[in-house]
Amino acid sequence: MIIPDQIVRSSRRSLSLTILKNGEVVVKAPLKMRDGDIEKFVLSKQRWLQNKLNAISNNLTRFDDIISYKRILLNGNKFDIVLMPVKKVSFSNNVIAFPDRIEPEKRIKFLKNWLKKFANSVLEPRIEMLAKEYGLKFNDFKITDTKGRWGSCNSKKLICINFRVAMLPQDIIDYVLTHELCHLIEMNHSREFWNNVLGYYPKAKSARIALKDYGFLLDLYR
Ligand SMILES: [Zn+2]
Numbered sequence: 001m002i003i004p005d006q007i008v009r010s011s012r013r014s015l016s017l018t019i020l021k022n023g024e025v026v027v028k029a030p031l032k033m034r035d036g037d038i039e040k041f042v043l044s045k046q047r048w049l050q051n052k053l054n055a056i057s058n059n060l061t062r063f064d065d066i067i068s069y070k071r072i073l074l075n076g077n078k079f080d081i082v083l084m085p086v087k088k089v090s091f092s093n094n095v096i097a098f099p100d101r102i103e104p105e106k107r108i109k110f111l112k113n114w115l116k117k118f119a120n121s122v123l124e125p126r127i128e129m130l131a132k133e134y135g136l137k138f139n140d141f142k143i144t145d146t147k148g149r150w151g152s153c154n155s156k157k158l159i160c161i162n163f164r165v166a167m168l169p170q171d172i173i174d175y176v177l178t179h180e181l182c183h184l185i186e187m188n189h190s191r192e193f194w195n196n197v198l199g200y201y202p203k204a205k206s207a208r209i210a211l212k213d214y215g216f217l218l219d220l221y222r
Contacts, residue, residue, distance in 0.1 A: 002049045004042060009033075015041050017049070021215050023056045025049060059213050067216060069108060072096055074118070076169025081111075089114045112145075112163075112221040119143050119166035127159065127177045134200050136184050148218055150176050150211070153183035164217045172214065175207035 004017075005024040009031050015038065016028045029038050042049075065071040071078045079091055083100040089111070090097050102110050120143045127141060139157040146152070151161045159180045165173055178201040186193035197204045 001043065002046060002053065007038060017042070017045055019049070019052050019056065021056075021219070023053055023060075025053075060216065063216060067220065069111070069220075072111065072115075073167040073217070075122070075166065075173070108221060115166065115221065116143055116145070116163040119161070119163035122166055123161055123173070123177070126173065127161070127181070130174065130177050130200075131181055134178075134181060136181050138181070138184060150218075151180045153180045153187075155187065157184055159183075162218070164220070167217055168211070168214055171203055172207045172211050175201060175204050175211065178204060 002025060004027040006026045008026060008028050010028065012028060012030055014030070015033070018026050018028070020026060027038060027042060060067065063073075065078065066073050069081070071080055073079075074091070077094070079094055079096045081096050081098050084097040085101075086097045086099050088099065098107070098111070123143065124141055127138075131138060137157070138153070138159045140159070142158065142160045143163050144160040146160065146162055149162065150165055151159065153159045161176065161180065165176050168176070175197075178197055182193055182196045182200065185196055201207075
């Protein structure tokens with residue numbers, strides 16, 4: 001039996017079961033609910049839990065090399081990181097040449113800075129192209145390093161995109177960019193908003209589901 005890692009009690013009315021990105025199982029329960037009832041609930045969700053946990057562990061294995069910074073993900077493709085006597089990071093075929101003069105403890109920070117510039121160089125022209133295609137207009141675009149989110153759009157029509165978006169496959173990148181562009185019309189996630197997203201980008205539904213597999217990226221390069 002899979003047992004919860006955490007039981008959080010609060011003044012809520014119902015039970016909920018969530019699995020965190022790292023595979024931790026969390027149950028949220030009302031303050032006075034009996035332990036036996038919580039246990040029964042968890043027991044009834046065993047098959048669902050097992051499937052979810054398997055999927056998470058498969059996914060983490062699939063991206064093990066990315067999580068350990070042995071390889072880097074760009075546009076959904078994996079690149080080997082090879083230390084070389086180069087001045088700047090450069091990439092060709094499936095290899096990223098990384099300056100060997102950078103001390104090991106500074107390598108992740110260095111890569112992160114390079115990734116931010118890379119993200120800007122690929123995502124800015126892309127969002128401009130999509131905006132033009134959709135007939136939408138934003139005022140400003142910025143690459144950010146926000147915790148826990150891929151992007152945002154505010155009432156001043158400033159669109160911010162997390163630099164990690166550049167690591168995603170193109171279909172998913174386009175979904176994230178379309179999503180934020182649609183906030184220029186609707187500043188919420190109403191039915192109207194989702195209709196717009198799907199209208200402009202019919203692949204949004206599958207891309208949105210696929211994006212969930214890449215949630216681990218938001219915790220990298222921190
Ligand atoms: Zn949104």
